[in-house]
Amino acid sequence: MSLALGEAEADAAEFSERLSTAAALTESALEELLPPANLLGPRAPVAAAMRHASLNGGKRLRACLAVESAALFGADPAQAERVAAAIECLHAYSLVHDDLPCMDDDAMRRGQPTVHVKWDEATAVLAGDALQTLAFEILAHPDTHPDGDVRAALCLGLARASGAAGMVGGQALDIAAETAPAPLTLPEIERLQTLKTGALIVFAAESGAIVGRADPSARAALRAYAEAMGLAFQIQDDVLDVEGDAAALGKAAGKDEAAGKATFVSLLGLDGARARAARLADEAEAKLAPFGARGRPLALAARFAVSRRT
């Protein structure tokens, strides 16, 4: 085993530890912020569906970006945890609605039945709606930050990442692509991913600069880092969709290919996609230069985006 490989493995182990820590903090914040599990009566299904969709779920990469970017500016970890929880609520809402029969029609997510399968469509629409609302409620609450300007800036940033010019716009492009006469081109698929998944990843990385009241240049550097990193992450998703097995991914592998959808792999080839992702991860890391050694956790996140197997 080469020394370089040993280093890469140590880096991966270090990031994996940081990711687990951020995930556990976010999980416990969500536990407190979500409607309680023991609710009775007609509102119980929506509450249970909100918990199903947002707890025990996913890699928590966005949460980790929020926590690590806040740490960069010495922000209060308790505040960063609430921001991370809000971002994960918004992410969970988007997945619940994207999985609906009228959208991507997915029955499984993270190895579990999706909300409309486990409950029904009405509960899925409402649980998604309420998770989006909860994200803004958390950010706007005085517990998130004593300064109202910070809370309002967080709400504004999340709204811009989420709405018609962000995630909703990306999902609209994705749906339109399914019935388009020709597969998407590379610039089109990049645009789609920038909106659909990139926008929230960028806000997650930027949120630490907002909470930590960093100067505009630091905020811009974090945005540029996350733009490259988010795209690298998405290309690796397509790579894993081709390479991966369903058990490790928690969803059907090869689904995009089978559906005849354009992906980074269909457009660039497997090796080309891997090379592009690696280059973007390097670019992302380079954007962290202003932060010196303190940028290391975010640099590890960029490497993780392209080295992960799930």
Next chain:
Amino acid sequence: MSLALGEAEADAAEFSERLSTAAALTESALEELLPPANLLGPRAPVAAAMRHASLNGGKRLRACLAVESAALFGADPAQAERVAAAIECLHAYSLVHDDLPCMDDDAMRRGQPTVHVKWDEATAVLAGDALQTLAFEILAHPDTHPDGDVRAALCLGLARASGAAGMVGGQALDIAAETAPAPLTLPEIERLQTLKTGALIVFAAESGAIVGRADPSARAALRAYAEAMGLAFQIQDDVLDVEGDAAALGKAAGKDEAAGKATFVSLLGLDGARARAARLADEAEAKLAPFGARGRPLALAARFAVSRRT
């Protein structure tokens, strides 16, 4: 014609004028805040659906409450218009999602085809999602108020009115009622309406106190006013559903009755429901006592809630 009736007619005409003014201001604010009508490409349908759902629509009662309550504290009308527009976006989002086939399955709204009929279900889910986001984006934007604490308080208030403990909770109760073994009781239907429609009406009335940085007692008085007024409004809705004709309502009359749903009329009788609504309107008016003559527009709104024919 008695003198009292002449007065009532003059009051109705005065309120009708105020409602039209608030509606026109809100309409022009929405025109600027919504995605443009001339958008091209795959995101055009969601943008068009957002406009269809929120422009040219409804009585704009919530917008009027926001504008009139802000005027009570001498707040900047331009700020109040933005708050009114945000509230109408949130209201429009809730209608688009409530009309979905998996929810109330309504094909007509305000005399127009609903979004999922005119476009499709995916567009309706996304347009609703983006309208909710836009509501928070408007409130969080510095143009709405220079003070971040005010903007964050507006976002928090809207989120509490909207989420699982507000409108979403009310819709969950409404859906559960359709398959419940017995019709709802009076306390149950009041609870349902308090969440489903009351919460946003209360926030609309309260928003002026937030924008105008009124003291907590004024804010509480506005909330109490709007709680009574919102319930009166909803009872009148049930009265009109029985009395009204479809053309005037812009939706099918007698629909609730035909569906065998409990309504204020089925529980209280037509006269009982009318009397209850009138009593609530009086109660609402009484809560405005601290504001003296300046409370008149909101008092007229309470009378309108129970005297309206559509």
